[in-house]
Amino acid sequence: MDTTVVDVTNSAISQVVFIVFLLIAMGVLIVQLLGMAKVFEKAGKPIWAVIVPFYNLFLLSKIAGRPDSWGIMLCISSFVPFVGSIVALVLLIIISMDIAKNFGKDSSFGIGLCFLPFVFYPILGFGDAAYSPIIETN
Secondary structure, eight states: OOHHHHHHHHHHHHHHHHHHHHHHHHHHHHHHHHHHHHHHHHTTOOGGGGGSTTHHHHHHHHHTTOOHHHHHHHHHHTTSTTHHHHHHHHHHHHHHHHHHHHTTOOHHHHHHHHHOHHHHHHHHHHSSOOOOOSSOOO
C-alpha cells in the first residue's frame, strides 16, 4: 500500500474527528449560554450580557450579591499569570456558591456551577428555582 494513500486517509479521518468534536463543543457552549441567559433573566439582568466578555463576569458577581469590586477583581485577575488564575478560581467558586444560595440551592450546587457550568446553569435557568437574593449588594 502506498504511504501517500495512508497519509491522506489519516488526514481525512482526523479532520472528521475534529469537525465532530467542534460541533459537540459548540452544542455544549450553546446549552450553557442559554442556561446562563435564563439565570440572567430570572435575576433581572439583560440576557444579551451573557455573550459580552468580562461584563458577564461582573454581572455574575452582582447576581451573587457581591460588591462591584468583586466583579472588577475577577476580570482583572484573568490577566495575571498563575497567581491571577488561582485568585480568579477562588473568586469564581465563592461567586458560584453565592449564586446557588440566591436561587435556593446548596453550596454543592454552587461547586457544580463553577466546574460543570454546561450542566448546572441550564438546570438553574430552566428549573423552577426563583431568584431571591440573600446577600445584599453594596
